[in-house]
Amino acid sequence: MTKIMVVDDDPYQTFTIKKSLERIDESYEVIRADGGKQCLELMNQGVIPDIILLDVMMPDISGWLIYDTIRDNIKWRDIPIIFITARTDKIAKGSGKFLGEDFMEKPFKIDDLNDRIKKVLKEKK
Amino acid sequence: MIEQDSVMDNKHIISNLDKIDNSSQLKEYITYFHDLAEHYQLIAENTLDIIFQTTRTGTITYISSATEKIAGYKPAEMQGKKFTKFVPIGEIPKYLKIIKNTLEGKDIGSFESFVVHKNKELIPVEFAGKLVKKGNKKVILGTIKEITERKKAEDALLNAHNELEQRVKERTAELSKINAILKAEINEREKTEQKLKKAHLKLRILNQELEKKVLARTTQVNKLLEQKDEFVNQLGHDLKNPLNPLINLLPIIADEVKDPEIKEMLDVAIINVDYMNNLVVNTIELARINSNNAKFFIEKTNLSEQINNIIEKNKILFDENQINIINNVQDEVFVNSDKLRLQELMDNLLINAIKFTRKNGKINVDSKIKDKFVEISVNDNGLGMKPEQIIHIFDEFYKVDESRHDMSSVGLGLSICKRIVEKHGGKIWAESPGFGKGSTIFFTLPMD
Numbered sequence: 001m002t003k004i005m006v007v008d009d010d011p012y013q014t015f016t017i018k019k020s021l022e023r024i025d026e027s028y029e030v031i032r033a034d035g036g037k038q039c040l041e042l043m044n045q046g047v048i049p050d051i052i053l054l055d056v057m058m059p060d061i062s063g064w065l066i067y068d069t070i071r072d073n074i075k076w077r078d079i080p081i082i083f084i085t086a087r088t089d090k091i092a093k094g095s096g097k098f099l100g101e102d103f104m105e106k107p108f109k110i111d112d113l114n115d116r117i118k119k120v121l122k123e124k125k
Numbered sequence: 126m127i128e129q130d131s132v133m134d135n136k137h138i139i140s141n142l143d144k145i146d147n148s149s150q151l152k153e154y155i156t157y158f159h160d161l162a163e164h165y166q167l168i169a170e171n172t173l174d175i176i177f178q179t180t181r182t183g184t185i186t187y188i189s190s191a192t193e194k195i196a197g198y199k200p201a202e203m204q205g206k207k208f209t210k211f212v213p214i215g216e217i218p219k220y221l222k223i224i225k226n227t228l229e230g231k232d233i234g235s236f237e238s239f240v241v242h243k244n245k246e247l248i249p250v251e252f253a254g255k256l257v258k259k260g261n262k263k264v265i266l267g268t269i270k271e272i273t274e275r276k277k278a279e280d281a282l283l284n285a286h287n288e289l290e291q292r293v294k295e296r297t298a299e300l301s302k303i304n305a306i307l308k309a310e311i312n313e314r315e316k317t318e319q320k321l322k323k324a325h326l327k328l329r330i331l332n333q334e335l336e337k338k339v340l341a342r343t344t345q346v347n348k349l350l351e352q353k354d355e356f357v358n359q360l361g362h363d364l365k366n367p368l369n370p371l372i373n374l375l376p377i378i379a380d381e382v383k384d385p386e387i388k389e390m391l392d393v394a395i396i397n398v399d400y401m402n403n404l405v406v407n408t409i410e411l412a413r414i415n416s417n418n419a420k421f422f423i424e425k426t427n428l429s430e431q432i433n434n435i436i437e438k439n440k441i442l443f444d445e446n447q448i449n450i451i452n453n454v455q456d457e458v459f460v461n462s463d464k465l466r467l468q469e470l471m472d473n474l475l476i477n478a479i480k481f482t483r484k485n486g487k488i489n490v491d492s493k494i495k496d497k498f499v500e501i502s503v504n505d506n507g508l509g510m511k512p513e514q515i516i517h518i519f520d521e522f523y524k525v526d527e528s529r530h531d532m533s534s535v536g537l538g539l540s541i542c543k544r545i546v547e548k549h550g551g552k553i554w555a556e557s558p559g560f561g562k563g564s565t566i567f568f569t570l571p572m573d
Contacts, residue, residue, distance in 0.1 A: 016370040023377060057362075086365035087358060107368040107402055 004117065005031045005049035007039040007066065008084070009058040013106075017053065020110040021117075036061025040069065049079065051117060053104075056085040080120045084108075175269035181256075183208040183224055186264065195250070195271045197243030211240050213247060227256045227265055237272065249276040347417065354416040361409035368405065371398045400532045407537035411521070414466075414544040421463040421548055425573045428499060429454040431464060432490055435471045442476070447484045450475075454492040459573035460499050462549060467570075470545045473538040474503045474566055480533065481525075481564070482507030498551060498569040509564045510557040518555055519543045542568070 002025075006017045011034045018030035031049060033039035037060045039052075052070070056063035063083060070076045083103035102120055104113055145151050169176045169189045175196075178187040185208055188200045196203075196211060209217050216238050227233050235253040242248050254267025375398060379391045413419055432452050436443070443450050460467075478488045482505045489504045510518065510525070517523045522536040546553040546568045557564035 010366060012370045013366065016373050020373045020377060086362040106365045107372050107406075110373045 001029050002027055002051070002121070003029050003031060003047075003049040004051050004053065005033055005039065005042070005047070006053040006084075007033040007036065007058075007063070008053075008055040009035045009060065010055075013055070013084075017110075017113070021114065024110060024114050035059075036063070036066050039066055043070075043076065048076070051121060052079055052081045053084050053113075053117075054081050056083055057087065078124075080124050082116060082120060084113075174271075177208075177267055177269065179208050179265045179267075181224075181228055181263055181265065183220070183265075192269075195242075195248060195269065196240050213239050213241055223252075223254075224265070227254060228263075230256065240269065249273055350415075351417065354412055354418070357409060357412035361405060361412070364405045365409075368398065368402050372402055396532055400535070404535045404537075407535050407541065410469075411537055411541050411544065414541060414548065419548070421466060423461050423463055423549075425459050426462045426464055426467065428458045428460050428492060428501070428570075429456050431462075431467060432471065435468050435475070436490075438468075439472065439475055442479055443488075446479050446482070446486070448479055448482060448486045448488060450488040450490070452490050454490060454501070458492055458494070458499055460570040461573050462570055466545045466548070470542050470568070471503075473542050477538060477566075478503055478505040478507065481505065481509075494572065495569070497572055499572055500567055500569050502565050502567045504563065504565040506563040509560050509562040510555065511560050515555050515557060519553065539566075542566075546570070 004021065006014050008014050008017075011032075014032035014034055018032055021028050021030050031042065031047060033042055036058045039054075040061070054063045054066060063085075067081060070079060070081065080102075084106060085103060086106040102116060104116055142154065145154060172189065173191055173194075175191045176187075176189040177185060177192075179185050185203050185206055188203050190200055192203060193199050198211070203211065209220055212220055219236075219238060223233050223236065233252075233254055235251055237249065237251050239247045240250050249272050251270045251272050252267060253270075254265050256263055257266045375391060375395050379388060379395060382388045382391060429452065432454055436450055436452060475488065479486075482488065487506050489502075491502045491504070493500045493502075514525055518525070519539050519542075521540045523539075524531055524534060524536040543553050550571050551569035553566065553568040555564060555566050
């Protein structure tokens with residue numbers, strides 16, 4: 001099983017990604033975190049995913065901060081992260097810091113997201 | 126016997142007169158002098174000049190016959206008359222003075238004057254005269270020479286001189302006139318120049334003011350444009366998020382639905398959601414490229430290689446539509462481009478070419494070096510365009526299908542292409558020999 005955590009303050013996004021990804025590949029288990037806060041809570045409870053799909057602009061805790069927190073944690077720092085955002089201009093501005101990280105621009109076709117997940121996981125191995 | 130060597134040499138004869146002691150000797154002398162007098166008379170009468178003799182008071186006692194030719198009078202008409210009767214009234218004081226001088230024993234030499242011809246004409250003459258002894262009286266003996274020809278020549282010379290002087294005067298006057306005109310013209314010109322300078326200065330000040338205004342306006346417009354970009358980006362974000370569930374969930378549901386009527390309804394929904402997705406994505410893309418903040422990562426790009434990569438990436442599309450695409454771009458041609466933008470540009474052009482080319486169509490990509498640019502062309506043998514369509518194809522939201530029911534295009538692809546090319550400093554344009562005859566899109570990119 002591949003554990004995928006999808007973090008977005010919009011529950012419709014997390015719902016959509018969970019439903020469609022799990023339909024494409026039965027080996028996926030998608031964990032929904034409806035916001036930055038819930039993401040950190042879940043991970044602190046020991047829910048450690050193989051890959052994180054992270055929205056950038058969230059009202060409670062921003063994607064940038066979640067990113068920093070994960071990268072600063074010895075146990076979590078090797079988890080691959082794919083940013084998912086509708087505002088690629090913001091990604092472009094932060095790209096100095098997140099250089100080398102992948103990102104998906106919303107809206108995307110689930111097949112494209114799946115290809116990206118497979119590519120990133122393959123690179124990690 | 127008297128030696129008569131010369132008629133002019135009588136002095137020794139006269140000195141010998143005292144020595145006469147008989148009548149035969151006297152007779153001989155008288156004959157001699159008589160002959161001599163005849164000789165002189167002959168000379169006097171045959172000379173062209175007038176020879177004359179007057180008393181001390183100017184009464185003519187003798188005048189030679191040349192007078193008839195010069196003054197028109199016979200000698201007899203003049204003899205016994207005052208000389209002053211035959212000179213112009215204006216010249217009389219001059220004559221009187223000369224006579225007076227002569228009587229005082231002064232040498233009068235020669236002088237120029239006039240005599241009045243019988244026909245009243247004035248004849249220019251030169252006088253010469255001397256007071257001489259005649260027995261115990263003194264008389265004036267002289268010559269008058271007609272100098273009409275000489276006078277004429279002198280007059281002609283004088284006239285010529287005067288005429289020349291007149292001409293010089295005229296010419297000088299003409300020159301000074303021209304000079305004055307020139308001076309006036311120069312003045313006028315200087316004035317005009319002054320005016321021009323003033324006008325220039327005014328214009329410059331106006332220009333500066335205008336530039337300031339333009340700058341202020343530009344700043345204002347740029348600010349508004351930035352606000353617009355931010356607005357479009359924000360709107361885009363808000364539109365894109367809700368599209369994600371629609372795009373991904375609707376096809377899953379459609380797969381599960383068995384009822385053909387419901388399935389058809391879902392298909393219509395999916396087509397429209399896809400269209401809306403394209404519209405949002407392209408609008409945001411155009412706004413992003415238009416934005417002053419849009420960063421282009423320009424690097425040295427191997428054109429042929431890059432185009433091959435793009436063709437390879439779209440291979441499925443060409444295969445599906447059975448389209449033969451040929452990359453004729455020369456090897457080792459390098460352009461300065463943002464590789465991702467170049468891909469976006471070529472994707473748009475190739476998708477357009479596929480869309481308007483029937484199955485088994487042909488697409489050719491060529492390149493030509495022109496000065497410091499590479500001109501790239503994408504040619505297809507598809508539908509082609511009418512001239513009135515060519516003008517508009519780069520306009521935003523323009524669609525060749527005028528009914529606007531074409532769901533496969535939102536009418537922004539070529540607008541995006543235009544902005545990408547322009548941001549690279551190049552140009553883009555379209556050509557088509559006519560509807561049904563294929564079309565070519567040309568664009569230029571700066572060479573490395």
